[in-house]
Amino acid sequence: MxxxxxxxxxxxxxxxxxxxxxxxxxxxxxxxxxxxxxxxxxxxxxxxxxxxxxxxxxxxxxxxxxxxxxxxxxxxxxxxxxxxxxxxxxxxxxxxxxxxxxxxxxxxxxxxxxxxxxxxxxxxxxxxxxxxxxxxxxxxxxxxxxxxxxxxxxxxxxxxxxxxxxxxxxxxxxxxxxxxxxxxxxxxxxxxxxxxxxxxxxxxxxxxxxxxxxxxxxxxxxxxxxxxxxxxxxxxxxxxxxxxxxxxxxxxxxxxxxxxxxxxxxxxxxxDVSDLVPVSTFGYKPDQVRPIDEFDSTPVDQVYIGSCTNGRIEDLRAAAAVLKGGKIADGVRGVLSPATPDVYRQAMKEGLIEIFMDAGFCITNPTCGACLGMSNGVLASGEVCASTTNRNFNGRMGKGGMVHLMSPASAAATALTGVLTSAPQDKGE
Amino acid sequence: MGATHETFSGKVLFLDRDDINTDEIIPAKYLTEITKTALKPYLLEDLKLEGFDPARDISDTQVIVTRSNFGCGSSREHAPWALEVNGINLVIAQDFSRIFRQNMYNCGMMAVELSAEQIEQLFSRFSQGPCTLRTDLAAMTFTFSSTGRESLTLPFSISGFDRTLVEAGGWVEFADSSY
Missing domain, CATH: 3.30.499.10 (Aconitase, domain 3)
Structure with a gap:
């Protein structure tokens, strides 16, 4: 056998x-x-x-x-x-x-x-x-x-x-x-x-x-x-x-x-993922998932890009491609934490850090930080975060905060509009 | 610590929810503590459960009875420790996350699974009033009792290895002498 x-x-x-x-x-x-x-x-x-x-x-x-x-x-x-x-x-x-x-x-x-x-x-x-x-x-x-x-x-x-x-x-x-x-x-x-x-x-x-x-x-x-x-x-x-x-x-x-x-x-x-569209979590468990386009207009206070899930160079490239030339929506805070010094250095070489900064993101050093509500972007009670991390548990990024998990490209799209927004897709296929 | 019947007996706290995660059991912001006792005031601080008030409901509790997938999420052993320093050495559930369950036995504590039907029976019969549990480690039985209710004795089982860890008081001494 x-x-x-x-x-x-x-x-x-x-x-x-x-x-x-x-x-x-x-x-x-x-x-x-x-x-x-x-x-x-x-x-x-x-x-x-x-x-x-x-x-x-x-x-x-x-x-x-x-x-x-x-x-x-x-x-x-x-x-x-x-x-x-x-x-x-x-x-x-x-x-x-x-x-x-x-x-x-x-x-x-x-x-x-x-x-x-x-x-x-x-x-x-x-x-x-x-x-x-x-x-x-x-x-x-x-x-x-x-x-x-x-x-x-x-x-x-x-x-x-x-x-x-x-x-x-x-x-x-x-x-x-x-x-x-x-x-x-x-x-x-x-x-x-x-x-x-x-x-x-x-x-x-x-x-x-x-x-x-x-x-x-x-x-x-x-x-x-x-x-x-x-x-x-x-x-x-x-x-x-x-x-x-x-x-x-x-x-x-x-x-x-x-x-x-x-x-x-x-x-x-x-x-079969051929029909899969960009998704986000809702609620407090990571199995509560639905297409981002099916959310009612959901304003966010913060967008967080980083973590062991999605803080690598390909993630930063995907997010920067969406952000390029754009500005974060009024009232939204953007936090980028490249996951390692090499990712940070490579992102600088490729001009990605500049794109994030031009859009209005704060760049933090590599750290787990906000993902588990430790530092560098903890939420206040009642605040909502679009995040590329891995857990949307109650209180995970700060007591009383709500976390929506999604891809870096969807998080970037959300930063630009200020409401949960799908990564740019091919329409009408 | 050496297991006794008393270690695993006492007043029961019922938590009527699936998927209670370790962030709810002990929020990450307290993981900067480097002693177990410092965790005591924060147990279940972020539990999302209607009507639950940690300050009121945890005191003098020795046992938790809950539903499915207790202890999911983070691997933090601070979750069993936060229970332990509050005098809770036994959690009974339909099932557990792998890491939490292992952490409990590694600390010489017990995470015991009962069937969904048995858990339901415990909730329906005992969760409304004060309930106490008497654990008999030799006979491997739990006896639940509550004033005005007929008491209920249920057999339970744990693996030989889990029992070894409970009796040894945890995994470190056992592993160091065995490997």
Whole structure:
């Protein structure tokens, strides 16, 4: 019987089982940020276990609130800095080099097909775009990961989602994943890995695949996974070129992690996206999704472009293409947070930052900030935000605020009109 | 901490909603705290539930009974910690998000699933008045009681591994001695 990608990765990393369905896996990467790691570090110190399993497999960043906004966040940063120095963690990204973890770590080439990755962050599923098993965990799992390089998982079932058809102009990976979450529900993939496949996924860039896998957790999924192909190899090539004679050899190696044709799935879903239009969430759950054109005129107070979902260079290009030459509507605040320093630098080179600034956007440094109501664009009670982030939970971007999730192009279109507005589309097809 | 019957028994808080997420359980702005006890006043501060008042309803509660997909969203272990420092070590629901559920057992706390029918039965019989739960870890039963109502005993099950974690008081010591 064939295996799914997750089953192959589990089999290659299995070091123990507990009972019938718990697998203890060895970890290739343990990612750390300053919100969930300091308590793990302090607990290890208290237990007399202040050590790490492998300093080279641990990658750490200060990203959620940076630069520090107050004494508490300064303390969190300090705990991370001191720990990274003490433990010899060379890949530690601080002010000037830091960015949103799930955008920064892929850029650095830290994730490879077949890897197991954990982080104390639910959007760790993003890294499944590289055909890795990447899962968000809590601080205790993170702590054990840091200490021992292992993690326990209930052996997950796999849900295969085939995305077919052709995307219309103005419709993006964000619209696709929101449509999928609407179909599955916020609980539809709990304890399951989602394999995304089909012609639309094949045509997606790595950035689009990351947008897709990033939100697997919003349907409850343990990890999203895309199969490795030449797009994967091209993205990773600068990091792996010394390991392989050529790209074909790399692909031949990576392809072993692709699910077998006769793999057994818990469920399979096919979604044709040819008729999909730009969508947004309404309400307080990410499965509450409807076409933007079906909203009654809905004024917004703020437009936020950034995050681990949609703060990469392709996202900024898509938004800037809509904004070019335009001005933000009166009374609307625009906030752009490029997800990493490289994204920021590239956007400057391409003139995108100037387009955003000419339109009236404020540009912040790379940080998670407003996405979770921490800093740099928190909403006041009663305010409405069109956002390229991943969660519209009650209070997520500030107590009493309302968040509408959408693509960067639709967020940009909304900034120009001041009411929820679809990305420009081809009409009359 | 070492599990006892008392750890998982006491007054029950009923939260009649699906998909209660960890942002509602403990808002992100409190994640800058680096001690668990600092989270105590903020439990369920942003819960969207009509008639629910955290200041009034949480005090002296030891158990939560709720519907489906409790603890979805963010991976923050601050959610179980905020429960723990309020004396709540047991959540009973139709089902849980994966990460929240794992975090509970990793902390030596319990997240127990009952069927939708059983959850409905608990809501219809006990959610209107003060309700207390007695957990018997040896017999693996919950006994719900409320003045003027016939008490109800339901069997429950957790996996052997979950039980190991509860008895060990969490995952760190177990993993460090085993791997």
């Amino acid at each position: 064939g295996k799914t990608s997750a089953q192959k990765i589990f089999a290659a990393h299995l070091i123990d089982t507990q009972g019938e369905d718990i697998s203890i896996l060895s970890l290739d990467r343990v990612f750390c940020h300053e919100i969930t790691t300091p308590i793990a570090i302090n607990d290890l110190i208290e237990r007399g276990k202040d050590r790490v399993f492998d300093a080279d497999k641990i990658k750490a960043v200060i990203d959620h609130v940076t630069p520090a906004k107050d004494s508490k966040t300064a303390e969190q940063g300090k705990i991370m800095r001191d720990w990274a120095r003490r433990q010899g963690i060379r890949d530690f990204f601080d002010i000037g080099e830091n960015g949103v973890c799930h955008a920064l770590f892929p850029e650095k080439g830290f994730v490879r097909p077949g890897f197991t990755v954990i982080m104390g962050d639910s959007h760790t599923c993003t890294h499944g775009a590289f055909c890795a098993f990447a899962a968000g965990v809590g601080t205790t799992d993170l702590e054990v990961g840091i200490l021992k390089g292992v993690c326990s998982f209930k052996t997950p079932e796999t849900l295969k989602i085939t995305v077919s058809g052709t995307l219309r102009k103005g419709v993006y990976a964000k619209d696709v994943i929101l449509a999928i979450i609407a179909r599955l529900g916020v609980n539809g993939a709990t304890n399951r890995v989602i394999e995304f496949t089909g012609e639309v996924i094949d045509s997606f860039s790595m950035e689009e695949r990351m947008t897709l896998c990033n939100m697997a957790i919003e349907a409850g999924g343990t990890s999203g996974i895309c199969y490795p192909d030449m797009t994967t190899v091209d993205y990773l090539w600068e990091f792996i070129k010394d390991d392989y004679t050529d790209k074909e050899a790399a692909l031949a190696d990576y392809i072993r992690w692709k699910a077998d044709d006769d793999a057994q799935y818990a469920d399979t879903v096919t979604i």
